[in-house]
Each structure stands twice: as C-alpha cells, then as structure tokens.
Amino acid sequence: NAGVTQTPKFQVLKTGQSMTLQCAQDMNHNSMYWYRQDPGMGLRLIYYSASEGTTDKGEVPNGYNVSRLNKREFSLRLESAAPSQTSVYFCASSGLAGVYNEQFFGPGTRLTVL
C-alpha cells in the first residue's frame, strides 16, 4: 500500500496563476484533510472531508477550494495564487469520522508563489 500520496512534490507559481494539488489514499479511509505548514505557525487545517460527498472549512480556508472526487481522492485548488499561500501543504486521511483514530499524512507539496 502506498498510504497517502500527493502530487506534485514541488511547485513554483506566479501570482494570479491557478493550480490543483492532488491527494489520494489507498487505505479505504473515510476522512481526508488538507493542512498548510508555515514556519512558527504549526500545522493549520484548510479544509476537510469527513466522508465522501462532504467538505467543510477548516481554520484557514480563504483562497482555496476543495473537491472530494471519490473516497480515495481529495484535491485542493488555488484559483488565483498569492505570495501568502507560499507554504508546505500536507494531505492526511483517517478511518472513520465518528470513530477517533490516527491520521496518516502524505509527503507534502512545497509551493512557492512569486
């Protein structure tokens, strides 16, 4: 099993460009999450999907949209990138929304917006 995979690993964008970060998990998990990690800020939740067909805003959703394409895949879209979105983005998944269990993280995407 690959666990949680993310593409791309690195990306450089110009201000105003758009892009989609892809995330997939092969653990049959119900819940998926997108985080960003910035120096001195810790991990912050952008959006999450408690189960297939549902998505909800997290702590820092402005400037992002998400799609839970199916149970395996959860994508994060930047419609008009801004330098403030320069960050490392992590996708994670966990088993059941109503049952507490650990989260498994992808390797991250390092995004730079010029």
Add this chain to the structure above:
Amino acid sequence: KNEVEQSPQNLTAQEGEFITINCSYSVGISALHWLQQHPGGGIVSLFMLSSGKKKHGRLIATINIQEKHSSLHITASHPRDSAVYICAVKRGGTSYGKLTFGQGTILTVHP
C-alpha cells in the same frame, strides 16, 4: 494564547540522554497525538492517547487529563531521533478528526 503549547521549542541533547518534551493544552479533548516530522518533511504518527501511558520501543508518551498535560519521553536518545516532535489534540465533542496542533519541538541529538 495558543490552545496547544509545547516546551521547549528547541532541544539539544547528547546521544544516550533521556529526553522529555512537554505539551499543555487549554481545551477539553478526547485524545492527543504525538507526531514526528523528519528533516525530509514527512510526518508520522507516533502515539494516540486518551489516558494513561503508551510505550513503543524507546518512546514513552503519558497524558494527565486533569492537568491537561502530556509528555513524550525518549530514552537512550540517538542522532536518528533528531526531528520535530508535534503535539496535536482532538477537541472533545467533535465528531470528526479535526486536530489542533502545537508549534513543534525541534530536537537535535549529537553523537
């Protein structure tokens, strides 16, 4: 004030030393995670605790729900333990896995 505070922020040790990283939180929780992030960036879950103590190899995690405090201990530390250790809590009353994270403790173990 952050809901999850870790101390120390930076920790340097010599190989073989006993290490303690602390995590205090100010909200009611249903469980607490300890995560490890290596210099390459990947994040791995080490422990998930709701009470008491857990041990895995040289790592021990404890939690005191009444005092809203958790500790991560590393016995016989090794340079490969060098990483960022992150505490995260799942708030009580939430029906989904949203976590609130501490800022992390950077651990460096010298040979």
